[in-house]
Amino acid sequence: MKASCQCGNLTAVIVTAAEPMIVLCHCLDCQKRSGSPFGEVAYYPASDVAVSGEAREFTRPTDEGNTFTSGFCPTCGSTVYARASKYPGILGVTVGTLADPFFPVPSRSVFEQSRHDWIEMPPSVPRHPRGRNS
Ligand SMILES: [Zn+2]
Numbered sequence: 001m002k003a004s005c006q007c008g009n010l011t012a013v014i015v016t017a018a019e020p021m022i023v024l025c026h027c028l029d030c031q032k033r034s035g036s037p038f039g040e041v042a043y044y045p046a047s048d049v050a051v052s053g054e055a056r057e058f059t060r061p062t063d064e065g066n067t068f069t070s071g072f073c074p075t076c077g078s079t080v081y082a083r084a085s086k087y088p089g090i091l092g093v094t095v096g097t098l099a100d101p102f103f104p105v106p107s108r109s110v111f112e113q114s115r116h117d118w119i120e121m122p123p124s125v126p127r128h129p130r131g132r133n134s
């Protein structure tokens with residue numbers, strides 16, 4: 001699988017046997033990061049993801065006192081990858097940059113407290129008002 005930004009300069013190639021942990025997040029920071037009503041990131045073992053191209057990174061604190069870093073293309077602005085300090089050794093790839101309408105449903109939906117009202121989740125998706133432990 002290959003993720004790429006809008007202009008194609010920043011890519012992430014995923015070669016893995018691992019099932020991704022797919023997190024759909026409705027928090028206001030993910031809304032601002034993505035410019036969309038939610039962000040969605042698929043997490044893999046970092047060694048299974050090869051990022052190439054120029055990226056800039058932005059790191060923000062999380063509610064739990066960890067950090068969340070997103071990597072984006074300085075030319076077109078697409079976020080292609082992300083990592084959470086809480087999960088060392090794991091690298092996330094933004095689901096939208098995979099451009100695959102058949103990508104699996106999220107493993108969980110978090111920060112439902114700020115979910116846009118019209119968004120409905122499939123019944124199989126666990127939902128949390130804030131983080132996964134809420
Ligand atoms: Zn780009």
Ligand SMILES: [Zn+2]
Nearest residue numbers: 025026027030
């Ligand atoms: Zn979020």
